Amino acid sequence: MPETPTIEDVLAVLAGGGTLSESDSEFAFGRLLAGEMDPAQIGALLAMLQVRGVTPDELTGAARVMRSKVQRVPYEPPAGTVIVDTCGTGGAPKTFNVSTAAAFVIAGATPEPGSGVSRVVVAKHGNRSRTRRGSAEVLAKLEVNIDADDHVQAECLHEAGVCFCFAIRHHPAMKHAAPVRRALGFPTAFNLLGPLTNPAGADRQLIGVYRPEFVGLVSETLRRLGATHAMVVHSDDGLDELTVTAPCTAAIIRSGEVEESRIDPAKLGFKPASVEDVRADDESHAAEMVRAVLDGDEGPATDMVLLTSAAALVVAGAAGSIEAGIELARESIRSGRAAETLRTLVRVSSR
Numbered sequence: 111m112p113e114t115p116t117i118e119d120v121l122a123v124l125a126g127g128g129t130l131s132e133s134d135s136e137f138a139f140g141r142l143l144a145g146e147m148d149p150a151q152i153g154a155l156l157a158m159l160q161v162r163g164v165t166p167d168e169l170t171g172a173a174r175v176m177r178s179k180v181q182r183v184p185y186e187p188p189a190g191t192v193i194v195d196t197c198g199t200g201g202a203p204k205t206f207n208v209s210t211a212a213a214f215v216i217a218g219a220t221p222e223p224g225s226g227v228s229r230v231v232v233a234k235h236g237n238r239s240r241t242r243r244g245s246a247e248v249l250a251k252l253e254v255n256i257d258a259d260d261h262v263q264a265e266c267l268h269e270a271g272v273c274f275c276f277a278i279r280h281h282p283a284m285k286h287a288a289p290v291r292r293a294l295g296f297p298t299a300f301n302l303l304g305p306l307t308n309p310a311g312a313d314r315q316l317i318g319v320y321r322p323e324f325v326g327l328v329s330e331t332l333r334r335l336g337a338t339h340a341m342v343v344h345s346d347d348g349l350d351e352l353t354v355t356a357p358c359t360a361a362i363i364r365s366g367e368v369e370e371s372r373i374d375p376a377k378l379g380f381k382p383a384s385v386e387d388v389r390a391d392d393e394s395h396a397a398e399m400v401r402a403v404l405d406g407d408e409g410p411a412t413d414m415v416l417l418t419s420a421a422a423l424v425v426a427g428a429a430g431s432i433e434a435g436i437e438l439a440r441e442s443i444r445s446g447r448a449a450e451t452l453r454t455l456v457r458v459s460s461r
Contacts, residue, residue, distance in 0.1 A: 117141055117151055118249030124158040141177055142285035151322060152290045156298040163323070164299050166330045169306075172299060173335060176307040179283045183233060183275060184312040184444045185264040190228030192426045193267075196418065197235040197305040198318035198350045199328075200244070200297065206390035206399040206411060207248045208351055209318070210234065212418040212439075214404060214455075217271030218447030219419065219429035230426045231267045233310030239279040249274055251397035252452060255459035260309070262461055267310070270454035278370040280309040299395060306335065315340040316422045318350035322359060327361045329361035339364045339425045342409070347385060352421055354380040355388065360421075375417060383410035404449040416440060 111119055111134055120138045123130065131139065138155060139231070140146055147155070154414065187193055194216065198211040213232040220226040236245030246256050256276050259264065266273035284300070291298060302324065303318045305386065315337065319328055322344050329342040340363040347356035354375040362369050387410040390396035403412045417444070420435025429435035442448045 117147055119345065121158075124155070124162070129162075129165050130168050131173040132167040132172070132174075136175050137171075137276045137345045139172040142287060143175060145283075145286045153294060155219060156287075156290065156294060156300070159299050163308040164302065164327065165368050166334065168297065168332045169291055169302060169327060169331045170376050172303055173306040173331060176281070176303050179281070180307050180309050181258050181260060181280045182268070183263045183273065184454060185233075185267045185310055187231065190226070190315060191387060192227050192230050192427045192428070193233050193310055193312040194230060194316070194422050195233055195235050195305070195308045195310075195312040196316045197308070199301045199305060199320050199324070200350065201365065202431040203348055203385060204390070205349065205351070205353075205385065205388040205414070207245055208353075208388070208411075208414045208418050209316075210236070210245045210248050211400040211403050211411075211415045212422060213272050214451040215415055215419040215424070215439050215442045215448045216422050218442035218444070218451045219428065220441065221426075222425075224428070225428050227426060228426050229271065231336055231422065232273045232422075233263075233267065233273055233275055233308055234301040235275045235280075235304065235308050237304070245274065246276060247368075247393040248396045248400065251393050253399060253456045258461075260458045262459060263310075265461065266455055266458045269319065269458050270451055272455050273310070274455075274459070275309040277304060280293040281290055281307070296460065306331060308395055312329055313340075314337040314425045316352075316418065316426070317342045318352070319344050320348075323461070325361050325370070327357050329363050332363045333366060333368050337363050337371065340428065341421055343421070349385070352414070352417045353388070353419060354383050354410055355385050364454050373417075373421075374457055375413070375434065378417065378436065380413045380417065381410070383413070387411075388414055395404070404443065404452060406443055412443070
């Protein structure tokens with residue numbers, strides 16, 4: 111690659127089967143997000159990366175560009191308050207948007223004594239989905255104002271402990287890639303980049319990925335980007351989240367190291383379930399399922415939310431183990447704090 115590359119140089123390297131360095135990827139995605147690539151070049155870049163498979167260098171360089179261009183939520187957490195995100199990549203079979211339900215449970219949970227954490231808030235990064243069961247559609251059905259501006263989002267974090275960071279509001283530079291992504295019709299590197307670019311700067315994350323090989327890729331990228339504590343997960347039955355329908359692979363990123371682990375829901379006391387047990391028909395059904403979980407209904411949907419919430423509470427430092435996190439999550443629901451969190455978010459987001 112020349113010292114001063116061009117987009118044509120980048121595409122030639124990829125067409126020849128080569129990979130990009132972190133700096134070359136940063137250059138390419140920087141030009142893309144600056145509107146300096148035409149649709150054919152954007153499509154070629156995204157398609158070649160998808161067919162060959164993106165590398166940690168390429169994903170890290172692209173993520174650095176995305177982070178430099180994100181419109182930030184103006185929220186500074188008080189001492190003892192930790193920000194987490196539960197954003198997934200999409201691209202996997204849809205359930206009922208477990209991560210959205212878990213956000214309310216996490217924010218309503220009381221950290222373990224001695225954890226050093228006084229409060230966990232959730233900056234829920236998300237978007238619409240082709241399945242119409244994305245976090246934006248489900249939250250809208252729950253009467254949350256998903257179009258709240260960044261200052262209202264900061265108020266939501268302060269008062270409700272949750273905000274929704276609508277991706278289209280926070281990544282204006284993505285307008286240059288959006289038409290091409292829609293035309294391609296398959297997941298691209300941007301599906302992986304979204305969860306790596308939280309607008310509130312959350313460096314503690316639970317990220318679900320839609321292919322098993324992405325567990326290592328995303329966890330290594332998070333390590334390079336300096337994540338404080340994160341977990342990247344994929345279930346054996348193909349879901350991009352922790353689930354009670356199958357064991358899951360998890361990579362834990364902490365203190366500059368990555369450690370792979372397995373999470374078996376049966377060993378945590380959850381009853382076996384199928385994906386059909388936790389699948390919503392549409393956004394209205396998904397919203398009904400979220401409300402049922404927050405109201406204390408028992409069953410596979412609640413079990414999935416408990417497991418997801420527990421993992422997020424662990425990466426937040428509010429729980430010392432998944433088992434402890436499950437109990438904190440149960441109490442968040444049982445006490446009514448999780449349901450109250452949703453009510454507060456509805457009220458504050460509509461200001």
